[in-house]
Amino acid sequence: MKTSRLEVRNTQNGNSTLMEVDGKTKLQEILDSAVEFWSLSNDAYLLKCGRKLLSASRTVEEAGLSDGDVIELLPDPEGGGRRYP
Amino acid sequence: MLSGNERDRTTEISTQYIPGWLMNDPVPAAGGDRYARIRIVTALDFERIRHSTICVAGAGALGNEVLKNMALYGPRKLVVVDNDSVDLSNLGRCFLFTEEDALSGRGKADAACESLRRINSDVEFEGRECDVLELDRAFFSVFDAVIGCLDNINARLHVNSNCYYAGVPYIDGGLDGLTGRVQVVVPPEGACYQCTLNASHMKVLDRYFSCSGRETNIPRRRVPAEPSVSALIGSIQSLEAAKLLSGKAQGDSMQFYDGAMNWLENISVAIEPGCDNHGEMIK
Numbered sequence: 001m002k003t004s005r006l007e008v009r010n011t012q013n014g015n016s017t018l019m020e021v022d023g024k025t026k027l028q029e030i031l032d033s034a035v036e037f038w039s040l041s042n043d044a045y046l047l048k049c050g051r052k053l054l055s056a057s058r059t060v061e062e063a064g065l066s067d068g069d070v071i072e073l074l075p076d077p078e079g080g081g082r083r084y085p
Numbered sequence: 086m087l088s089g090n091e092r093d094r095t096t097e098i099s100t101q102y103i104p105g106w107l108m109n110d111p112v113p114a115a116g117g118d119r120y121a122r123i124r125i126v127t128a129l130d131f132e133r134i135r136h137s138t139i140c141v142a143g144a145g146a147l148g149n150e151v152l153k154n155m156a157l158y159g160p161r162k163l164v165v166v167d168n169d170s171v172d173l174s175n176l177g178r179c180f181l182f183t184e185e186d187a188l189s190g191r192g193k194a195d196a197a198c199e200s201l202r203r204i205n206s207d208v209e210f211e212g213r214e215c216d217v218l219e220l221d222r223a224f225f226s227v228f229d230a231v232i233g234c235l236d237n238i239n240a241r242l243h244v245n246s247n248c249y250y251a252g253v254p255y256i257d258g259g260l261d262g263l264t265g266r267v268q269v270v271v272p273p274e275g276a277c278y279q280c281t282l283n284a285s286h287m288k289v290l291d292r293y294f295s296c297s298g299r300e301t302n303i304p305r306r307r308v309p310a311e312p313s314v315s316a317l318i319g320s321i322q323s324l325e326a327a328k329l330l331s332g333k334a335q336g337d338s339m340q341f342y343d344g345a346m347n348w349l350e351n352i353s354v355a356i357e358p359g360c361d362n363h364g365e366m367i368k
Binding site: 011012014028031032035042043044045046047048051052053055056057074075076077078079 | 236237238259260261264265266280281282283284285286288289292308309310339341343345346350351352353354355357358359
């Protein structure tokens with residue numbers, strides 16, 4: 001199985017890391033690994049590549065990602081400014 | 086004091102620099118009705134906006150901003166849904182509420198409507214003090230657009246799918262500190278809010294619901310809300326609503342803002358093949 005080295009960037013602090021993955025790796029696994037790697041809070045996140053939101057249910061191959069591509073991890077803001085109970 | 090000749094020369098020079106489109110402007114520079122300046126925004130169809138009925142779900146920080154902007158457009162009717170009451174902590178970011186509202190624990194929908202009537206008496210405002218989860222497709226189907234200013238994924242999913250099945254465009258907004266996002270959902274072809282979710286969202290939902298599906302008593306994280314970012318995200322939602330009502334919708338997109346890193350980006354969103362809202366039922 002061909003492997004690819006993807007750069008995963010954390011948009012919250014600008015840090016990035018390289019991940020070596022094969023084509024069958026689900027993007028959800030990349031998202032979870034990134035959250036764990038940066039010890040981020042257990043909140044909702046999104047992945048994007050360029051100006052395209054990536055579906056976490058797809059594999060690296062299905063998403064058309066290849067060696068050297070940069071994917072970015074975004075926090076998905078949940079609030080609307082209401083008071084929580 | 087300028088002499089007659091100097092005045093004439095000044096007038097002559099000034100008019101040289103007035104753009105042609107302004108010289109042909111049919112609206113007088115001063116006077117006119119309250120919508121005179123909005124009406125001449127050629128990118129919008131003001132008459133369509135004026136005849137629209139809009140629902141704003143959630144009257145918190147985002148809801149206040151969206152309600153103010155939409156009220157200024159002067160739609161036919163604006164319905165506000167919120168089951169919460171005004172609290173002192175709301176006053177730092179919700180300008181439609183007063184200290185009296187907070188001290189008396191007045192309902193947010195009712196308090197917002199009273200302030201909005203002072204902003205624009207042309208509009209019919211209706212406050213619905215109920216949980217948005219109690220509202221069904223029939224309720225949402227009467228609107229030209231629904232604007233979500235909600236504070237949790239579950240409520241967003243509920244409004245998103247009801248609007249999608251009713252064929253009503255939905256503009257969702259979210260905030261967290263200096264970040265925010267807006268998604269425009271245009272049924273029946275466009276990607277919806279649910280299409281953007283993944284397992285990290287499900288983990289957030291799992292925290293608040295027990296195995297029986299009932300809501301747990303686990304306290305939710307207090308999401309930070311900053312007034313400037315609320316105003317910015319609420320304004321993007323309002324503008325997207327106005328464009329949508331003008332027939333210039335740009336669905337399948339999400340605008341993401343990060344105030345700490347100084348960027349605003351438009352991200353394209355595609356339909357998720359496994360999303361429940363895009364099955365055979367809606368075809």
